[in-house]
Amino acid sequence: MTMPIPGSEVFSSRPVDPAELLRSLPPSLPVHTVTQEQIDALDPLTYEVVRHRLWSVTDEMGEALKRMSGSPIVTDANDFDFAIGDELGQEVQVGLYNTMLVGAVDLAIYWTLQHRALNPGIAEGDMFLCNDPWVGGGLHQNDVIVYQPVFHEGKLFAWTSAICHEPDLGGFGLGSFSPAAQDVFAEALPTPPIKVVRGGVLQADVADAWVRRSRVPMLVGLDLRAKVGSNTVGRNRLLAVIEQYGADTVKAVMKRMMADAETRLRTKLSGLPDGTWKATGYQDQSHSGDRDLHKITLAMTKAGDHLSFDFTGTDRQAGVINCTYAGMRGGVMLALLPVLAGDIPWSAGGLMRCFDLISEPGTINNATFPAAVSRGPIGPAWLTGTLVAECLSQMLDRSVDLGSSVQAACCGTWDTAVLAGLDERPAQPQPFLNVMMEPMAGGYGGRPTADGIDTGGLFCIPMGRVPDTEMTEFLYPLLMLWRREEPDSGGPGRHRGGVSASVAITPYGTSLPMGLVLASAGKAVAQNQGLAGGYPGNTGVEVLARGADIAAEFAAGRIPASLTELGEGREFGQCYDESFLAPGQVLYMHWQGGGGYGDPLLRDPDAVAVDLREGKVTIDAVEDLYGVIITNGEIDIDGTAARRDQLRDLRRERSTAVDTDAPRLDLTNARRLDDNLAEVTVGDAHIVACAQCGYALGDNRTDSELRLARYEGPSRDAGPQVTSDPGVYVDAPVVFRQLCCPSCWTAIYSGIVPADHPDHALELARLVPAAAQ
Structure with missing residues (x-):
């Protein structure tokens, strides 16, 4: 008998209808529901108290996950999330961490209800594990979700979930990034929902099979138990709320939270003009050796109180730069939450009722099995979100009341670098693997009323952080020569984009070369475009300084502080590449800042002078992009007017x-x-x-x-933010x-x-x- 590919039959053509899903459940799985009359009967005080209690439950789940995890990805960088869903998995309350995951969590629960309710069954004390991006839960295989049904008096009442990025789950490439992959079989194995906890007991056979695939089994095993613990906290706290306020009241609040979020977003949309806005973005390269550009195109239509995101015309799936339907949906939520719902509680189950998706299966942001998808969330899903944010900002920019939510593109992607080798510092040398989390310090886009936040983080992880340098050097045989903000990396504009940063890192504590995997985009074509005439932020770049001799520099009492001090033999890292870093050599990473808003020739000269004084821009940008003349630290008013006229004449x-x-x-x-x-x-x-x-x-x-x-x-x-020649990466x-x-x-x-x-x-x-x- 031929079995269907898990996930391929579910989400590619139409969204899940909750009412239809409820009717399809077997009698052996009774669910707890409430009537509309019970929802309408809620008094405002009870509603607010219980709503905030549910919010605190999710926050406590997040704290439990962080405290139990041993992975810096979780403990330092906050690349994780968690949620409470209703009996069908519709998201009632989500965390403020990796918001792309919001678009995928409920899909895994829908699939589980459709395909696991009878065999092996869904029972009290169960938890499921999934890392299959075609099913949902996460956007690529390294996003691993553990989720559980919560029962009350024998009826399915709710679901909780915890998810984070795992440092490595096997596959050909280090960190499960396989730059040369042409299909999923060269990557980490996707696992459809499997019961990892049964009757409250972690299943040893499943857990052992799970960690066996990883190069860092200890971290993966800790994260598995951390997610089980986080869900346990969620169930216990949720049952305590039910015990205090009653099951019907708590369920009515959950339904009301989603309905209120939907109503508030629809009201906001109704006050905006109808129309269609378009945006097109690119992935430069699809895999190692590729030199093509691959586009995603979006037409966003707003009609009444509803949005439609139409991705028709997007290029066919290719290489590793693909995401599934879950990734496309996650990319939409990445933008919609902060841009449109920044003042609305994030009951995502209600917010997602306000839009629909139109996409051709088999494209780079709606890939069909068995496409390679290891780059999914930080490639096409992220770009999808950037394009959605661009269209939303163009729509909102014409609103006096909502214009404060307009923002040029933020840091356009995550520059991935994975280093792995042998740590010879312990008495017994040990293997190590480090996913560099420094690119968390991206720049935010400029706004109509303010500059972008410098090294403010990532658009998709509001609570993200960069890891502590000393902790990185403690955990891994690495030494950071510098980690600093870079001038000119924010897009020039009337309001400047936030600057990004760079890091220079060298092996320290090992005599052997270490493996290096690079995966990024935005090196040839900008992914952090400006708005309203604002310029893009910097293009990303990675450089391997092969001619550096760090030992000799240290012996001479010098610490190199720039690329020019690292000798000759520099090698540009391609967008997708597998290489090595030997002792004495240096890896330089410079990721992206935010796009600018408005014409830079209209920027307040005083703001330009402050930027120069604080090292946000160089004197070349001051004079050639902003047209400001500064003499002896003072603005030359007449000279500035003349220089700006010259630049307009040049245009x-x-x-x-x-x-x-x-x-x-x-x-x-x-x-x-x-x-x-x-x-x-x-x-x-x-x-x-x-x-x-x-x-x-x-x-x-x-x-x-x-x-x-x-x-x-x-x-x-x-301008000087263009850090390399596009011809290094693409032929177009x-x-x-x-x-x-x-x-x-x-x-x-x-x-x-x-x-x-x-x-x-x-x-x-x-x-x-x-x-x-």
Whole structure:
């Protein structure tokens, strides 16, 4: 008999209908439900008290997980999450840690109810383990979830879950990242839901089989027990709440939490203009040896109180840069939670009712089995979230009340580096494996009212942290030469993107070369684009300093503090690569900052001077990107005005000619579209004008595109944040594209993109509602 591939039959075509799922459950699995009348009868005080008790239960689960785990990924970097779901697994309360996982947890529970209810059964005291990204729970095999049903008086009442990234679960590559993989069989083994705790007892055979696959079985075994412990805490605390307030009351609160989140988000959406916004992003390379670009394209439509995310046109699955449906959904939640639901309790089960997904199976963000998916969450899922955030920000930017949630792209990906070898410091040398967590210190994107947060973290892990340097050096035979913020890494803009950081690390305590796996993106094409004319943040780069002789430097009393001090023989790490790091050599990593918001020539010169003084920008960026002249520490006001005029003249001279005979409009009653664009209604015409000078850029009666001057040149024209030549990584031509108002030469769009990148920024339809077309 041919068995279906687990997960392939469930989520690729349509979302799960909770009512249908409930009807499908066998009589042997009774569930606890409440009526709408019971939900409506809740008094406000009880609702708030119980709601906050449930919130505290999830927080306590997270603390239990952190205290029991031995993995720095959990204890230092906070790359984990947890949740409470209702009887069907709909997420009632989620954690504030890795928010991408929010889009996948409930899928694993749905699948378990559909496929495990009869065999082996779902009973009190059971827990399930899963790392199958086609089923859900996580976004790739290293995301391992342990989840449990919670019963009350013999009925299934709720589910709790705990999930974290495991440092290694086997497979060809170190850390289970296999840069050359072409299918899942070269990666860590995906495991569909399996009962790891039965009747409250951890199953030794299952646990032994689980840790056997890993290069670091002790850490994986500790994490398994930590997740079991976290769920135990969740069950005990949840049952205590039920004991105090009654099962019907607690369940009614759970249902009301999801309904309230849904209502509040739908109300917010109803107050925003209908329309369609588009964005396209790229993965540079799909596996080691590849030199192609692979795109994800999104058309987000908002109609009434509902969103639709249409990814039709995304490239076919390739190499290791694939994620499953769970990853695509997780990427949407990555953006939706902070951008649209920052002021709404994160009852994700309600929030996810407000959107639908349209995608072709077999694409890089909806991959079908047996695609390689080890890069899933930090590749296509993350890029999906960045594109969703871009579309949401364009929609919100025209709202006076909600514009504070607008944000340019944050750090565009996670730069993965895995080092493994032999630690010779102990009397008995031991193998080690370290997933470098320093890239947690990414830069946030600029906003209409504020700069991005410098090394503020990652968009998808609000509570993320970088590990302690001394702890890294204690645990592994490594020495950090530096870990510091890097100037110019934040995208230039009226509000600057947050800067990122770099680290230089060398073997210390071993005489043998250590294996190195690299997996990243955003080295050729920017993944941290700006908004409203803001420039992208820096492109990522990894360099292996093969000619460094650290022992000789130390013997001479010197500690190298820059790449130029590390000798010759530098080797650029490809996006996907397997290599080595020998004693005396240095690995340099510089990950991405945030994109800028608004034209950098409109930035307050005083803010530029502060940035220079604090080391956020270099003098070259001050003069050539911001057009500010500083002499003897003081701003030269006249010199700054003249320099900014020169830079605008440069934009004019290098750009294609555009007719400038269009009228200049009165902007007194104009409606804001973004920092540099406004809509003026004249009779039955809807005219888009430059918000800086009033020049009419497009009329809905006669134009389909805005009349913007266009420039394309080498990516280094974007500024010193472009740290390497795109030709090192890809064959396709990559350009710095800038679109400007042809009257005042304000930058309307600035990006580092492939030469054939679609010009979404020119489309008039994205700015003028369809009803006005």
